[in-house]
Structure formats: C-alpha cells, structure tokens
Amino acid sequence: FLEHTTKIIRHDMHSGINTYIPRGIKGLIKKLPKKVIEEYNLQSSIQLLQEGIEYTQKVYEGVYAFTNLVKSDGVLEIEPCELSNALKSFIGDKAYKDQVLIEDFPLVIEINRVLFCTAIDNLIKGGLQFNDNDEKWVRIYLQGENLCVEDNGRGLSKQDFITYCKPYIRDKTANENYQGLELNIAVAIIEDHKFGITPEMKKDGGTIFRINLDRTKHF
Numbered sequence: 001f002l003e004h005t006t007k008i009i010r011h012d013m014h015s016g017i018n019t020y021i022p023r024g025i026k027g028l029i030k031k032l033p034k035k036v037i038e039e040y041n042l043q044s045s046i047q048l049l050q051e052g053i054e055y056t057q058k059v060y061e062g063v064y065a066f067t068n069l070v071k072s073d074g075v076l077e078i079e080p081c082e083l084s085n086a087l088k089s090f091i092g093d094k095a096y097k098d099q100v101l102i103e104d105f106p107l108v109i110e111i112n113r114v115l116f117c118t119a120i121d122n123l124i125k126g127g128l129q130f131n132d133n134d135e136k137w138v139r140i141y142l143q144g145e146n147l148c149v150e151d152n153g154r155g156l157s158k159q160d161f162i163t164y165c166k167p168y169i170r171d172k173t174a175n176e177n178y179q180g181l182e183l184n185i186a187v188a189i190i191e192d193h194k195f196g197i198t199p200e201m202k203k204d205g206g207t208i209f210r211i212n213l214d215r216t217k218h219f
Helices: 001-032 034-037 043-068 082-089 113-129 158-164 180-193
Strands: 080-082 100-102 108-111 138-143 145-153 198-202 207-212
Touching: 001 043, 034 043, 034 138, 043 113, 080 082, 080 113, 082 100, 082 108, 082 113, 108 113, 113 138, 113 145, 158 180, 158 198, 180 198
Parallel strands: 100 138
Antiparallel strands: 080 108, 138 145, 145 207, 198 207
8 A cells, every 4th residue: 555655646746746837837927927917916826836836846855755765675865965054944944944043063964855854843843832932942953973953842751752752642631733743753764864862851941852963873
C-alpha cells in the first residue's frame, strides 16, 4: 500500500505541481494586460496563486523525500548543506517566522535538507504550541557539536520526552489540536541521520533540545 501510494505521489502529482500549474500561472501573468490587472484588482489573487504554488512545491519536496524512504532500496539522500541558511530559508515563509530566531553559524554538514529542516520545524511548532506566555519564542543556535532548539514553553522532562516520542501519544486533558506525531517524526528523522537528541527542561521554563551532530557518537 505504501509503495503504491508513493508511486501516485511521485508520478501523478509531480507534473501538476511542478510543471502544469506553474506554467499556467506564468502564462496568465504574461498575457494579462497591466491595466486589466489594476482595473479588476487582481494583484492579490495573482500573488496568492504564486505563493500557493511555491508552498505546495515545498510540501511536495518534503513528501518526495519521505516517500523515497518507502522503497525497498530506499536510502536517506544527504548532501553538504549550510545549516543556518537552510533553516532560515525553510522557516522564512512560515506564519510564525517572527517568533523564531535562527543565529548565524558557519556550519556545513551532510544532511537531507528537506527532512532535517522538517524535523527542526516540528520542534519549533511544539515549542510555540505548548507555550502559555504572551511572548512566545524559539531560538536556534550552535553550541559545540550540538544544534540547540530552545523555547520558553511549558518544558518537557526526559520522561515526558520518551513518552511523547511514541506516535499518536498526546495529553488528553489538553485542548490543543495535536495529533501526537510531530515529535515522533522529528526524532525519527534526526535518528535516521545518525544524530542524537536529548531534551533539557530549563529552570525558568521551557526546553532546550540538544541535537548532537557528531555521527561517530551514535548508533
């Protein structure tokens, strides 16, 4: 079933998302006279189409990377990546981008850019969602060989971390619309990269996730 779904996503959706729709939008913009766009106030609609297809292409890129692992001979495709810039680019179009501070650090590391950034994004969303402060924030920085994802949320103990790393596990007393998958997926991606991840609950509230990027120390 997974292999069949993979084929549909990778083949049938690819042309529409990456070829037909982008060409249609480009042709439409090229042929529409400027005065017609202004007369009917089409600027915002065109912008929505452009931003919508760009977002869909990014989502497809992530789905493609995930489904690539479903194949019987699937392997994690990695390449050298400037991590700080990759994270900034990935988070740059998110609605919560202003709540995330990604520090500059000169680190080039071999990763699957889409999947690894998805994992960090899942940690970010958790830090912002499970957060009762008026001013919510997440800070990402490098500390030695650790990539740190720090938030000012409710905090996550090591025991809670072990529990919530399991799929579909969530606090049933909470009101958040959380399906119990984001942390599970984030940890799975990080471990597939042969990195380690440990949480630290801060005394003043919040969590620091430390992702050890030294592959020689894990697995």
